[in-house]
Amino acid sequence: MRELDQLLTKSAIQAIKDCFGDNVDPGIIQFQQTRVEFEGHRTLVVFPLTRISKLSPEATGEKLGQWLVQHEDLIQSYQVVKGFLNLSVSADYWTNQLLRASAMNPYGFQEPESKPLVMVEYSSPNTNKPLHLGHLRNNFLGFSVAQILKAAGHQVKKVQIINDRGIHICKSMVAWQRFGENETPESSGLKGDKLVGKYYVAFDRAYKEEIQSLLANGADEDTAKKEAPLLIAAQEMLHQWEKGEPAVVELWKQMNGWVYDGFDATYAEMGVDFDHLYYESNTYLLGKDEIARGLKKNVFFQKDDGSVWIDLSEDGLDEKLLLRKDGTAVYMTQDIGTAIKRYEDFPGLDRQIYTVGNEQEYHFKVLFKILEKLGVPGANRNFHLSYGMVELPEGKMKSREGTVVDADDLLKEMAETAQQMAIDLGKVEGLDEEAIKTLSKQVGYGALKYFLLKVSPTKSMMFDPKASIDFIGNTGPFIQFNFVRASSVIRKCQEAGITTDIGAIDAEAWDELELRLIQDLLIWPETLELAAEQYDPSIIANHCYEITKAYSRWYQDHSILKESNTSKQHARISLTKLFIHEIEIAMKLLGVEMPERM
């Protein structure tokens, strides 16, 4: 489509020169898709040209239209509506483009690894509790963006940093020691992450009881919170861990091991994976050297008490602490160290994309600014893939109030709903149990992924657990259904001995609706490019819905098997095949699989 617009722009410039005698800047030529209610395919916006033509918009369009039809073979006819010149492009052109697109596999993808290496970080969970709905949005987003960047020609590394150390995991450890009675995933039948999460909750409950009794004994709230024996025990455990106390490290390894088994199972269900893992226990000491170096270069400064800071007030940000007065690291210190380490780990790394909630926008602004000031090349290309919170009708998810939507539970529920629906609709006849399970997951998970990815990442979104996710309308299953239906037609053609390898198409065979549909399909390469540039899977989701809706409408009254005119039949087969191909590769970028039947 861009190619077409470039051709048309060239012609338009020539037309303006011939008609009005002026050379114009290509920037003023503006093409867009003609709205469906009007005749034509591409529309030239003529308002900006009236200054040159010194005519009314209508007269300007009229003149240019005449010139273009006369001099440009591509253009068959034109219509002027107000300040818009609608051009009808020849069916030959669309036919050729369709054939060209069909010959590419996958259509619209750039040469693999033709663009620089980028790193996409996502998930990055704490190891003290199971994954929840927020993680689902995070993982699907990050994974999808990684896929999109790959398709756009980038070399991509998918990573996560596992927050495996700190007071939070120590809380679970303390509680397990106190109340666990050596319970294991095996003995309890609980998934490892669920088991550890259970003790995190147990800690919190016991901790609160301790506070209550301290308060009852006359302590004030602050001291009660700080001096509850359980909290002291957890802090002590963290110290011992940092000293490398073998028993503590052993317990820590064991409990984290359980959590990893649990996470791995969830990731496998979600269909996401990673190329490389970072552990906070390995990276939390990083960054101090960088602080020292920055101090020498006067990027940072030291206060009288010995703490190290950076002053970003000139950049519209505040002063930010980088090293405590006792010389220990803060979160930012680690992140600086880890970011720099990654450039070392992956030579040629062009940029890092961090999939992290929008509550950390300020943090990443500061981080990128610091990296820039430290002289890290390309630091300003790094990107915080910031996404909005998933909100429940009653507000935010709060673990204390038990409103957290568990990832495993939701996935399971989606598959079950999909299965029930398939049974109700009579779609499972002749399928064995294994096939029903596969189908239910494809459809149920597809619905969930599409639901979470179709809204722009930056927006916070609403999720109502009671009103379950739809399977009809603008949904993943709607798209899957049309894929399946179209695939089935092609299969039946083959069974009937109708050739589905279309080498040539008669341009006369198309009707206007079909030329529209071809156009919609041909925007794909630019859609993909845009999604990659903006790190935004929702652009792809919306495209999938648009073409599917258009195809579904067309499908309704354009039969293929019963079409007696062979050139029409061939044309429709080629159109259907491109649709199938495009929808499959596009949805795959969202992590959504296509079922064989449904």
Next chain:
RNA sequence: GGUUCCGUAGCUCAACUGGAUAGAGCAUCUGCCUUCUAAGCAGACGGUUUUGGGUUCGAGUCCCAACGGAAUCACCA
């Protein structure tokens, strides 16, 4: 209070980055299965794009102000 993001149909979201009469889905009504899969299609209903100014041929989109919501402004991670 400062900064950032957001406010579009009863609900959930779009709008090709300034273009034509602001579009979909859900919900509510009406039609369409003897016809390649009805998880579908066609139609109806639903809007002063929070409000008020401004910029221009043209504003949901850009600027200013107000109102409302969210995040952040930690020697937490």
